[in-house]
Amino acid sequence: MAGESELLAGFVAELDFSEIPGEAAERAKALALDLLGSAVRARAEADSTPALFSAVKALGLAPEWCGECCASVAGDEHLYPPLTAALLNGALGHSLDFDDTHAASSLHPSAPVVPAALAAAEMVEAEGESLIAGIVAGYETACRLGMALDPAAHYARGFHPTATAGTFGAAAAAARVFGLAQEGVAAAFGVAGSQAAGSLQFLANGAWNKRYQVGAAAMNGLMAATLAREGFLGAAEAIEGKHGFLKAYSDGAEPARAVAGLGETWETLNIAVKPYPTCRYTHAALDALLQLRAEAGLRAVDIEKVQVGLHGNGIALTAEPVEAKRRPGSIVEGQFSMPFVGAVALLEGGFSWDDYRRLGAPEVEALAARFHVVREESLEGLSHPFGAEVAILLKDGRRLSRRVGEPSGEPQSFPAPEALAEKFMTLARPVLGEAAETLRRRVEALEGATDVRGLLRAPGRGAVAAE
Numbered sequence: 001m002a003g004e005s006e007l008l009a010g011f012v013a014e015l016d017f018s019e020i021p022g023e024a025a026e027r028a029k030a031l032a033l034d035l036l037g038s039a040v041r042a043r044a045e046a047d048s049t050p051a052l053f054s055a056v057k058a059l060g061l062a063p064e065w066c067g068e069c070c071a072s073v074a075g076d077e078h079l080y081p082p083l084t085a086a087l088l089n090g091a092l093g094h095s096l097d098f099d100d101t102h103a104a105s106s107l108h109p110s111a112p113v114v115p116a117a118l119a120a121a122e123m124v125e126a127e128g129e130s131l132i133a134g135i136v137a138g139y140e141t142a143c144r145l146g147m148a149l150d151p152a153a154h155y156a157r158g159f160h161p162t163a164t165a166g167t168f169g170a171a172a173a174a175a176r177v178f179g180l181a182q183e184g185v186a187a188a189f190g191v192a193g194s195q196a197a198g199s200l201q202f203l204a205n206g207a208w209n210k211r212y213q214v215g216a217a218a219m220n221g222l223m224a225a226t227l228a229r230e231g232f233l234g235a236a237e238a239i240e241g242k243h244g245f246l247k248a249y250s251d252g253a254e255p256a257r258a259v260a261g262l263g264e265t266w267e268t269l270n271i272a273v274k275p276y277p278t279c280r281y282t283h284a285a286l287d288a289l290l291q292l293r294a295e296a297g298l299r300a301v302d303i304e305k306v307q308v309g310l311h312g313n314g315i316a317l318t319a320e321p322v323e324a325k326r327r328p329g330s331i332v333e334g335q336f337s338m339p340f341v342g343a344v345a346l347l348e349g350g351f352s353w354d355d356y357r358r359l360g361a362p363e364v365e366a367l368a369a370r371f372h373v374v375r376e377e378s379l380e381g382l383s384h385p386f387g388a389e390v391a392i393l394l395k396d397g398r399r400l401s402r403r404v405g406e407p408s409g410e411p412q413s414f415p416a417p418e419a420l421a422e423k424f425m426t427l428a429r430p431v432l433g434e435a436a437e438t439l440r441r442r443v444e445a446l447e448g449a450t451d452v453r454g455l456l457r458a459p460g461r462g463a464v465a466a467e
Contacts, residue, residue, distance in 0.1 A: 004246075005239040007259045008144070009185035012137045012172045017129040017447075020136050024268045025447065028135045030420050031100050033443045034273050035093040035110040036456065037424035040075035040439075041353065042095035044431040047331060048208040052091055056084055071122040072456035074439075075431055079457070082119040086170070086222045089115035089456070091215030094162070096353055097335040098277035098427075102270060103384045103410065105146025105161060106313060109271055112166030112217035113138030113173045119222050120174035121452045128449030134177035136268050138221075142169025143267035144258045145239065145246075151385070153252035155200065155313055163198020163213040164249055168239075170221020178229050190234020191224035193245050203317065206333035272410040273420065276351045278334075278341045281314030283407030284388035285338060286345050292392055292400050293346055300347055300367050302394050308338055309376030309389035319373035326368040331356045339371035340364065353427070384410075
């Protein structure tokens with residue numbers, strides 16, 4: 001009987017664009033555009049970007065070393081070696097924490113998958129349909145492996161699933177674009193199993209590891225698929241084996257979840273987009289807080305206490321240790337602080353990327369000090385872990401409460417194309433000017449492209465050159 005590695009490899013190898021439901025193909029384009037908006041803005045503004053590009057230059061991986069095989073980076077006028085492009089697009093796309101999420105696997109699929117698929121497509125001068133098929137193959141692989149890991153058990157071991165399962169997703173995406181047969185995809189998985197890495201230790205000091213390790217997942221997945229393409233022998237049973245991915249990275253893995261309904265149930269359609277550039281576990285609470293603020297006309301001076309109930313994963317990521325979370329000192333710390341983002345939302349009536357300028361503001365920290373985050377038992381054991389239970393105690397004795405079972409942007413409330421286009425333009429236009437519209441149109445018309453080389457290049461006014 002075929003194991004999970006072989007079954008997934010066969011699915012990836014045989015996936016044809018014509019067999020992908022139209023809704024899933026359109027969703028893949030929409031998600032790719034959403035990621036690229038974050039990448040463009042991060043190219044210009046993320047605090048980790050200068051060090052990232054300086055390291056690339058120091059390692060001899062800058063544009064002048066591109067050679068004949070080149071790939072593009074979002075918001076950049078230069079071309080880069082494919083591995084570099086995958087690394088940069090992945091790290092940049094994840095830097096704002098504004099990229100998409102998949103609830104059941106508790107990971108961000110696009111950040112590792114799309115950059116690997118794009119770089120592979122530019123390497124082989126692929127058509128747009130092949131690129132879309134690669135992205136969908138990567139989504140299905142990453143999300144299914146994330147579910148099979150059991151996200152709670154994986155988190156408990158200290159792993160970051162976007163980087164670990166994402167490496168396999170990136171390998172699948174690139175392998176599909178390359179047109180590898182089942183044996184070749186399995187070999188790519190075998191190599192990916194030696195490269196999957198991502199630690200939650202970045203939470204200790206708000207480090208930039210989270211951004212890098214997701215970019216590295218894209219780069220490593222591309223490397224795995226390229227090695228397989230050139231005949232490199234990868235480990236067998238990389239997913240389900242005795243020392244395979246699932247057994248090594250989780251104490252509660254369910255291998256069957258990786259292939260259940262394969263080709264019939266499309267996890268691509270279960271991917272959500274973010275309305276706020278913060279950890280997804282804060283979003284349902286933000287929705288609830290903003291609803292209550294609007295309905296009751298709340299002011300900070302009226303609030304005695306705010307209690308937020310989250311899933312255990314959300315507690316670990318956004319609420320512990322509570323005193324540090326109430327006073328984040330960096331953007332990463334702010335992205336993973338329920339008290340900070342909640343306080344800003346109540347003060348401002350929303351939360352945007354520009355709100356990280358409020359880090360350290362006395363009025364924000366004063367309100368954040370009134371936040372208490374508790375474990376909401378009714379959210380445990382659900383297939384969707386991102387809900388929240390919010391209660392606000394006012395100084396006049398009133399108590400306002402709201403439960404949000406799932407945050408906005410999930411499949412049931414997936415934004416209309418116009419809303420996604422506006423999010424992209426809001427992020428990209430300040431950096432690229434009118435070139436942002438050109439990039440948006442390229443992605444929206446992707447299935448008609450006969451050659452995707454240079455897809456992300458943004459020449460002309462507003463293009464961001466490499467240092």
